[in-house]
Amino acid sequence: MIAKIIDNNTIEVNDLTQFDIGAIMHSGQVFRYYESQYGYRLIVGSNYAVIRECKDKVIIECRDPHYFWNYFDLDTDYNLIKKDLHKFVSLRPAVAAGGGIRILRSDFVEMVISFIISANNNIKRFTKTLNGLAEQYGTALPDGLFSFPTLAQLAEVTEAGYKALGCGYRAPYLVKAVRQLQAMDIDGLSSLNDDMLDKELLSISGVGPKVCACVKLFSGNIHQISTCPIDTWLKKALTQIAPEDRVALLDHKYAGITQQYVFYYLQHMRQGL
DNA sequence: TGCCAGGGGGCTC
DNA sequence: GAGCCCCATGGC
Numbered sequence: 105m106i107a108k109i110i111d112n113n114t115i116e117v118n119d120l121t122q123f124d125i126g127a128i129m130h131s132g133q134v135f136r137y138y139e140s141q142y143g144y145r146l147i148v149g150s151n152y153a154v155i156r157e158c159k160d161k162v163i164i165e166c167r168d169p170h171y172f173w174n175y176f177d178l179d180t181d182y183n184l185i186k187k188d189l190h191k192f193v194s195l196r197p198a199v200a201a202g203g204g205i206r207i208l209r210s211d212f213v214e215m216v217i218s219f220i221i222s223a224n225n226n227i228k229r230f231t232k233t234l235n236g237l238a239e240q241y242g243t244a245l246p247d248g249l250f251s252f253p254t255l256a257q258l259a260e261v262t263e264a265g266y267k268a269l270g271c272g273y274r275a276p277y278l279v280k281a282v283r284q285l286q287a288m289d290i291d292g293l294s295s296l297n298d299d300m301l302d303k304e305l306l307s308i309s310g311v312g313p314k315v316c317a318c319v320k321l322f323s324g325n326i327h328q329i330s331t332c333p334i335d336t337w338l339k340k341a342l343t344q345i346a347p348e349d350r351v352a353l354l355d356h357k358y359a360g361i362t363q364q365y366v367f368y369y370l371q372h373m374r375q376g377l
Numbered sequence: 378t379g380c381c382a383g384g385g386g387g388c389t390c
Numbered sequence: 391g392a393g394c395c396c397c398a399t400g401g402c
Binding site: 223224226273277311315335336337 | 397399400
């Protein structure tokens with residue numbers, strides 16, 4: 105058992121070999137969180153959780169444990185996935201370092217908008233933009249936090265509004281993307297075949313192959329863990345640590361997870377691990 | 378086809 | 391510490 109819901113407001117995670125909250129938060133799939141000595145405050149859509157590490161467990165406090173159970177993908181045993189990846193010898197150090205990462209099941213609209221803003225941008229800058237967007241157009245939550253704006257709230261943001269938040273030349277894409285999302289059958293996306301899904305996502309203004317892959321991997325309604333967002337950084341990273349397995353890894357049914365392990369591993373190597 | 382459009386972070390010198 | 395490149399996408 106990875107975790108259990110212990111009351112109406114609490115999830116207790118017991119298996120920390122496959123749940124490393126620090127690694128998850130820093131793995132480039134979640135941006136709206138605040139870190140303090142007490143733990144993490146995390147906002148997803150209009151949901152809010154406080155996450156604390158205590159000794160040999162992690163406590164997730166929230167209004168809706170079932171939402172965050174699904175968000176952290178707690179029905180999936182990532183140790184089975186890691187066992188499967190063990191055959192790639194070159195990957196073993198990365199799996200050992202990043203093995204507590206999970207692929208989150210996040211909100212579709214939030215992922216589309218976040219990754220459009222992230223394109224050709226750096227994390228610090230676009231996180232500031234995302235938080236600004238929430239503060240100006242989202243709904244107030246407890247503790248001085250703000251929900252990510254709903255589609256209806258986003259529809260009120262003008263091109264000038266996006267520019268004022270530092271979106272730069274992405275501003276017109278975002279205005280158009282919100283209109284397209286409003287017209288889209290979002291609930292129907294999960295029943296499309298992969299070609300149709302790609303076509304639908306790539307039709308959104310500001311969404312190219314990289315953003316499309318991120319949305320397919322990190323949106324809870326799609327959660328396609330074979331999808332691997334490939335950028336110049338990942339190409340270099342795989343060439344560096346797993347040149348002989350590079351092609352097989354990118355084509356693997358767990359390519360999306362592999363990419364997270366490699367990302368985390370190299371981040372730590374650069375910090376002198 | 379190849380360039381440009383915020384702006385900040387990371388790199389080299 | 392100044393100058394350089396990088397970043398992912400759409401439009402021209």
